[in-house]
Amino acid sequence: MNELLYIGIDGGGTSCRARLRDGQGHLLGEGVGGSANIRLDPELVWNSILTACREALSGAGLVEDDLKRTRVGLGMAGAGQKSAVDRLLSRPHPFTAIAIDTDAHAAWLGAFGGGDGAIVIVGTGSCGYGVIHGQRVQVSGWGFEISDEGSGAAMGREALRRALWVHDGLAPPSPLSTEILAAFGNSPQAMIDWVGQARPSDYAQYAPIVLKHAANRDPLGIALVEHASIGIARIAGRLLDLGAPTLCLFGGLAEPLRPWLPPPLQHTIVPPLSDALDGAILLVRQAEPRK
Structure with a gap:
């Protein structure tokens, strides 16, 4: 059997x-792998991609050799950095063809099928992205160290920072700060050691804890979630100011943070036509030679 197959990849920090x-577009299988931000080690990223592909093949009763007849669309976090893309694509791979773009572009393709509109991704990282009158626009999404407002990584980083305020007597304690400090044995030195090795996804693991405490009316949890929602609202507002007619939200924190967004902004949010995975498949299909 030599029929071409198509795989869409949504590669994020977590x-x-x-x-x-x-x-013909029939769904055959799906799979999951590990962290795949291409700013990370290329071998790790390829391992995550291939792990997810193998699981998808297995669900369809296919084997790894079938990747040789597969065209893959890669929607990857970090793909806006050309040097990272070059490092990734310099490694050998089994696919018959590859098309790569950012995870934001793939999500936009899935959401609007190529039409005008904008998306806000709120996961480990955050990014605003859209295509308006044929022009790409990006807001934020430059990495949580200096950007990615409202993201899980930024929320986790801020939670650790404010827990240290409590430790130093600069802020009152709360159940959230108590839980975070206890995770490090109430030792700033242990936290510093952890920070030296931590990835964005490690910071993002604290976002669900923040949301849990915010739901229980913890003052610190509420402050952190409100801070995150302000960051997301700024990104979304800028996209609307640039002419985006509507917005779609994507990412693991999109729905938990949505109730915290200003009501006028919520009225501009629409359901996507499809998701980033189908957007990644559309990406590689658009790159096919025209018959």
Whole structure:
């Protein structure tokens, strides 16, 4: 059987997802791998991609050798950095063809099928992205160290920072700060050691804890979630100011943070036509030679 297959990859800082479809668009299988931000080590990223692909193939009763007849669309966090893309694509791979773009572009393709509109991704990182009158626009998404407002990584970083305020007597304690400090044995030195090795996804693991405490009316939890929602609202507002007619939200924190967004902004949010995985498949199909 030589029919072409298509895989869409949604590669983020925390996980990598794969979706396998045949040439007629029928869903054959899906899979999950590990962290896949291409700013990370290329070997780790390829391992995450191939792990997700193998799981998708297995669900379809196919084997790894079938990757040789597969065209893959990679929607990858970090793909806006050309040097990172070059490092990734310099490694050998089993696919018959690859098209790569940012995870934001793949999500936009899935959400609007190529039409005008904008998305806000709120996961480990955050990014605003859209295509308006044929022009790409990006707001934020430059990495949590200096950007990615409202993201899980930024929320986790801020939670640790404010927990240290409590330790130093600069802020009153709360159940959230108590839980965070206890995770490090109430030792700033232990926290510093952890920070030296931590990735964005490690910081983002504290976002669900922040949300849990905010739901229980913890003052620190509420302050952190409100701070995150302000960051997301700024990104979304800028996209609307640039002419985006509507917005779609994507990412693991999109729905938990949505109720915290200003009501006028919520009225501009619409459901996506599809998701980033189908957007990644559309990406590689658009790159096919025209018959």
